[in-house]
Structures are given as C-alpha cells and as structure tokens.
Amino acid sequence: MNHTSSRSLPPCRRVRAAVLLGPAVLGLASALFAVRRPLMMSAPACMAGRWHGCFDTFNGVVLMMLVTVPLSASVVCALALRRRAAGHASAWRTSLAEVGMVHGTVPFVWLTMMPGAGAGTVPGRVSLVPLRDLVTMGPLGIAGNLLVFAALGFFAPMRCAALASLPRVLALGAGCSALVETAQYVLRLDRVSSVDDVLVNAAGAVLAALASRRWWRTAGGAPPDRSRPYPVPAG
Template sequence: MDQTVSAVRRARRVALLVPALLGAAAVAFLAQRPLGDHAGWNGWVGTVNGIVFLAAAALPVAVLAVWALARRRRAAGVAAGWARRSALAEVGMVHGTVPWVWMILLPGVDPGGPRRRVNLVPLHDIAEIVGAGPPTTAVAQIVGNMLVFAAFGFLAPLRFAALASVWRVLALGAAGSVLVETAQYVLRLDRVSSVDDVLLNAVGAALAALASRRWWRRRAS
C-alpha cells in the first residue's frame, strides 16, 4: 500500500514537472529571439529579455539543485518530506527572486551620470503610471513590481517558522526593497528610487505569503 502511494506521488510530481520544464523552454525560446545572434554578452545579462531567458534556461538546474539538496539532507537523517520541502523552498526563493532584483538594478539611459532621481511621495509614481500610458502597460508595471519578492513571500514562511507571519514577510519585503532602491541611488543607475516601488514590492510579498498561508499555518499547527 505504501509503495502504491509513493508511486502515485512520484507520478504526480513528474506530471507537474514536465509541463513546467516545457513552459520554461518556451519562455526561453521566445525571450532569446529579440536578442539576435550578435547581441553580445550585454544582451544576455544587461537586458530584460536576456535575464528572462537565463532564468527560464536555469530552471532545470534549479530542479537538479532541489533534488541534490534534498538527497543530501535525507542522507543526513532529515525526514524525507521535510528534506524535499525545505530544499524546494530555498532554491525557489533564490530562483524566483534574483532575476527580478537583477532587472531592477539594470542601468538606465545615463548610468554613472549626475542625475539621482528620488520620489518619497507615496502613490505619486503609481498615479503617473496609471494616468500616462495604456492600461496594459500600467498593469504590467504594477504587477511586475509586486512580483519582485513574491517568491520569497510565498516560500519563506514554509521554510522558516520565524517568518510564518504576513506582517513579518511584509516588513522583510519592505526592507529588501529599500536596500534595492538605495543601491539604485548609490550606484547612479539613472533610475528612480521610489517609495511606491517599496510599497508594491512589500505588498506583493505579503500577498504571496497569504497565498501560501494554508500550508504554513498547517505546519505551525
């Protein structure tokens, strides 16, 4: 009976993994097409499309890392279920956050120049985005900002009992966003360091924590 249940679980994992890998391959293919054959190194690491391609292409490596980390922990005596979940949470937080932060730290038109743009008025930039461009562009920018720390917000409470709180995730998301916005300012990346970005990043992390609440609450119980 136990072997049958284990086989069913393995089949379910494979059934979920195969579409995910195929989807990653499709995203990588679509992302690399605008780069062309002569984009150079900067085209791969210095553009949004390049980062999307690298993140999608790295998904099989992330899956392999989860498997290796879980296997190592099982060999060290950790329960199989927790070994898998903790490995998935750790690798997922890194793989789901680093590409977004990388995009945020891409330089603007005049990196290293004298301009250092800061906005400390809450909701000012959001109102400009909504009023200036088409709705699809505004939605894309707002949702994109909310996804920066979403992977962290979703998975951190599952991995760390001390973070099993929406308010703590919100605070950590805000702190991480402040660090990124400060880096934009200090490094003179010709980007706007905005309080609205901090608000959206933090809210996105908190909403992601709410989305996984049923699982980390169950674990806490």
C-alpha cells in the first residue's frame, strides 16, 4: 500500500494555513494602524471609566472590544480546560465558538442600539423598500452592517450542528437583525428601522459562515475531516 499521499497531506495543510494566516494578520494589523487615532481619542474616557465619551461612542465601544480580547481569551482557556477535564471531545472549538459569538456580536448590537439625539421624542421611522437605503449607507455603513452578526454567523455553526447550513445561518442572521430593527422602532431610539439593514446583516452572517465552513459541527458532533486520505489499493 502506498502511504506517500497520506503522509504529505498534513505538511501541505500546515503550509496552506500559514500562507492564509500571514495575510490575515497583516490585514488586521494594517486596519488597526489605520484607525489607531480615532480609537485613541476615546482612550482617556474609557480608561477613566466614564460612560460619556466611551460607551456612548462608536470609537469607545470598538476600543473596549479590542482591549477585552485578552479577557475573552482567558475565558476560552478556562472553559476549554474544564471541558477537557470532563472528557469533552471538542473542548477548545466549543469554548472558542461560545466566547467568540458573544465577544464579536454584543459590541456591534450595542452600537446599533445607541439612541440618537431625538430618542424618546421623535416617532419611529421605517424603511421597507429593499435596496433604497444602500445608496445612503456608503462603504463604511455597508461594512459596519456586514460585521454586526458576522461573529454569530462564523461561530454558531461551529457550536451547534442544527445551524450547520447556509440557509439556517441566513435565517438566524435575518431573524436577529429583524429583532434589533423592531427594538429600535419600539424604543423610539431616533433610528430608521430599515429592511436593507436586515438584508446586509444577514449577508454578513452568511459570508462569515462560509469562512468557517470547514470547522462546522456535523450531526455526529465533530467537524468533517477533509484531510483523511482515501485508501489506496495495493498493487
């Protein structure tokens, strides 16, 4: 039996992972460098624990999201070690998915629920014509809406086998977004509850799910193993 192909697969996967990880880290570092000045504008208020200037601003919320990454990493380690001690088969993946969903979703939902200047006094506004608001969003607005439920779309199929399909991730993202838009209208936050927000939020969840597809939890409780070589007939 020829084992050459099976032995060469793991090194190939490591090389491919390294090639993909390098540009990702470089892109993240470049993005942080580009927005360092706006984020640092909120640093004094956040470090002093002041609500105004930190938790009621976009820059402050994003800054605190980045600052708390080590805390979330510590929670992942604690949960994973506890699960491993209990004999959990996918302790690290499950723990990372749970913490990642919370850490990557709550700050963006918080931002969407920030009240405007006329909150509580102006009536709720609704925009139900698809694609009409995309023009006024602009590139930054579209990018921000794509990120709102991106972490949920990325990690939810890794955590729950029932969500390991693109239509279900789409339904999850659209449903969560619809709840947020409904809350904006009911609470009169001086925001426009738009169907385009729902569409872009759901699209962001699906795109993120595609990025994590190889690690999705299957019905058997483990991600599909695409690295397992097919048997090579002897001879």
